[in-house]
Amino acid sequence: MNVDIGNALASVASPGISREALESIDDQVAVAHERIEAGMDAGEHGYEALNLPERTDTDEIRLAADRVTGPETSAIITVGIGGSALGAATITDALNGADDPEAIYLDNVDPEWLTSELARLDLETTVVNVVSRSGTTAETLANFLVVREAFESAGVDWTERTIVTTGESGPLRDLVDRHDLPSLEVPDGVPGRFSALSAVGMVAAAVCGHDLDALLEGAAAEAETLTGSLFECPAYAYGATAYALDARGAGINAMMPYAESLETYAEWFAQLWAESLGKDDLGQTPVRALGATDQHSQLQLYRAGPRDKLVTFVSAEEGADREIPDTDVDDLAYLGDATLGELLDAEFEATEASLAAAGRPNVRVEIERVDEFELGGLLYGMEAACVLAGELYGVNTFEQPAVEWAKKATRGLLGGGEFEEAEAVAEKTELRIER
Numbered sequence: 001m002n003v004d005i006g007n008a009l010a011s012v013a014s015p016g017i018s019r020e021a022l023e024s025i026d027d028q029v030a031v032a033h034e035r036i037e038a039g040m041d042a043g044e045h046g047y048e049a050l051n052l053p054e055r056t057d058t059d060e061i062r063l064a065a066d067r068v069t070g071p072e073t074s075a076i077i078t079v080g081i082g083g084s085a086l087g088a089a090t091i092t093d094a095l096n097g098a099d100d101p102e103a104i105y106l107d108n109v110d111p112e113w114l115t116s117e118l119a120r121l122d123l124e125t126t127v128v129n130v131v132s133r134s135g136t137t138a139e140t141l142a143n144f145l146v147v148r149e150a151f152e153s154a155g156v157d158w159t160e161r162t163i164v165t166t167g168e169s170g171p172l173r174d175l176v177d178r179h180d181l182p183s184l185e186v187p188d189g190v191p192g193r194f195s196a197l198s199a200v201g202m203v204a205a206a207v208c209g210h211d212l213d214a215l216l217e218g219a220a221a222e223a224e225t226l227t228g229s230l231f232e233c234p235a236y237a238y239g240a241t242a243y244a245l246d247a248r249g250a251g252i253n254a255m256m257p258y259a260e261s262l263e264t265y266a267e268w269f270a271q272l273w274a275e276s277l278g279k280d281d282l283g284q285t286p287v288r289a290l291g292a293t294d295q296h297s298q299l300q301l302y303r304a305g306p307r308d309k310l311v312t313f314v315s316a317e318e319g320a321d322r323e324i325p326d327t328d329v330d331d332l333a334y335l336g337d338a339t340l341g342e343l344l345d346a347e348f349e350a351t352e353a354s355l356a357a358a359g360r361p362n363v364r365v366e367i368e369r370v371d372e373f374e375l376g377g378l379l380y381g382m383e384a385a386c387v388l389a390g391e392l393y394g395v396n397t398f399e400q401p402a403v404e405w406a407k408k409a410t411r412g413l414l415g416g417g418e419f420e421e422a423e424a425v426a427e428k429t430e431l432r433i434e435r
C-alpha cells in the first residue's frame with residue numbers, strides 16, 4: 001500500500017502536523033520499530049502476528065478445506081465473531097465473484113436474521129466453517145448448535161461438511177476429536193483481530209478458491225517495508241500520522257474506502273483499531289464509512305462539524321469498469337461521456353479536496369487494485385500501523401480485558417453462574433420516557 005499524508009500537514013489542516021513534529025515523531029517511530037522487531041524476532045504475543053506471512057502454511061489450509069469442499073459447493077457458513085469472523089469476511093467480501101460460493105458470516109445471535117439466512121441455503125452443498133480460538137465464545141457456540149440442528153433436521157450429515165479452526169484445547173477441539181473433523185489451529189501469540197492472514201481468516205478464502213499464497217506474498221512485500229522511519233514505511237507513516245492527529249484533537253478516524261468490495265475491510269479495521277488502542281482512557285474511535293455512498297450521509301459532518309476527525313481514504317488505482325449510457329437529460333449529459341469508474345474516482349478526489357479546502361485532515365491509502373496481493377498488503381500494512389500506534393500510545397495493544405465484563409454479565413443473566421456483573425444489570429438507573 002502507498003500512503004499520502006500531505007493533507008494531514010499543519011499547512012493544510014487543523015488539527016494538522018507540522019513537518020518539525022513529524023521529524024520528532026520519527027525519532028519515536030525508530031525506537032518503536034526496534035521494539036517491534038525484537039517482539040517479532042522473539043515471537044512475542046501479539047508481535048507474532050507480523051510473522052504470519054512466513055509462518056502461515058497455505059498447503060495445510062487448502063488440504064483441510066478440500067476435505068469439505070467439492071465442485072458442487074454453493075456456500076460456506078462461517079460461524080465465529082470478532083477477529084474470528086471479520087478477517088475472513090474482509091477477504092471473501094473483497095475477492096468473491098458471482099461464480100464463487102456464497103460466503104456467509106454468522107457473527108451475531110439475532111434469531112430472525114439467522115433463521116432467514118439458514119432457510120435460503122441448500123445445506124447439502126453448504127460448508128460450515130467454525131472458528132473460535134477459545135472455543136467458548138457464547139455467540140459462536142450457540143450459533144454452531146443451531147446450525148448443526150438445522151443440518152440434522154434437513155437430514156444432511158454436518159460432519160462431512162464442517163471444518164473447525166480453534167485452539168489446542170477446549171469444546172471445539174473436543175468436537176473435532178469426537179467426529180474426526182478437518183481442523184486447523186489458531187496460531188499461538190496472534191490475537192483474533194490480527195489473525196486474518198492465518199487459518200482463521202483464510203479457510204473461507206480457500207473454500208471460495210482464492211489464491212492464499214498471493215495474499216501472503218502481498219503481506220510479505222508489506223513486511224519488507226517495515227523500517228525505522230515513517231518517511232520510508234507506508235504502514236508506519238499511517239500509524240504515526242493517525243496517532244499524532246489524535247494527540248492534536250482528531251479522536252475519530254473515519255475509514256472510508258472507495259470500493260464496495262472493501263466495505264467489510266472498514267469493519268475489520270474498526271475492530272483492529274478500537275480493540276487494540278482503546279485502553280487507559282486513550283484510543284482513536286474508528287468509524288466505518290464507504291465512498292461514494294457516505295458523501296451523502298456523513299460528509300457534511302466531516303467537513304463542517306467538530307474538528308475532531310481524521311478521514312482515511314482507501315483508493316484502488318484500477319478495477320473493472322462500466323460505461324454510463326448516454327442520456328438526453330440535458331443536465332446529466334456530461335455523465336454519458338464517463339464511466340462509473342471515472343465517476344467514482346472523480347468523487348473520491350473531489351471529496352478528498354473538499355476536506356482539504358475546509359482544513360479537515362485526511363490521509364490517502366492507495367492500492368493498485370482489489371486482488372489477493374494488494375489485499376494482503378493492505379491487511380498487513382494496517383496491522384503494522386496499529387502495532388506502531390500502540391507503541392506510540394504506550395498501551396497494551398494485544399489484550400482486550402474490557403470485553404470480559406459484559407461476557408460475565410451475559411453468562412450470569414442466563415444462569416451460567418454467579419456474577420456480580422449480572423447483578424449490576426438489574427440495578428440499572430432508569431429515567432423512562434414512554435410513548
Ligand SMILES: O=P(O)(O)OC[C@H]1O[C@H](O)[C@H](O)[C@@H](O)[C@@H]1O
Pocket residue numbers: 081082083084131132133134135136137140191192193275400403
Ligand atoms: O476466537 P474467540 O475465542 O471465539 O474470540 C472471538 C472474539 O471475542 C473476544 O471477546 C474478543 O473481543 C475478540 O478479540 C475475539 O476475536
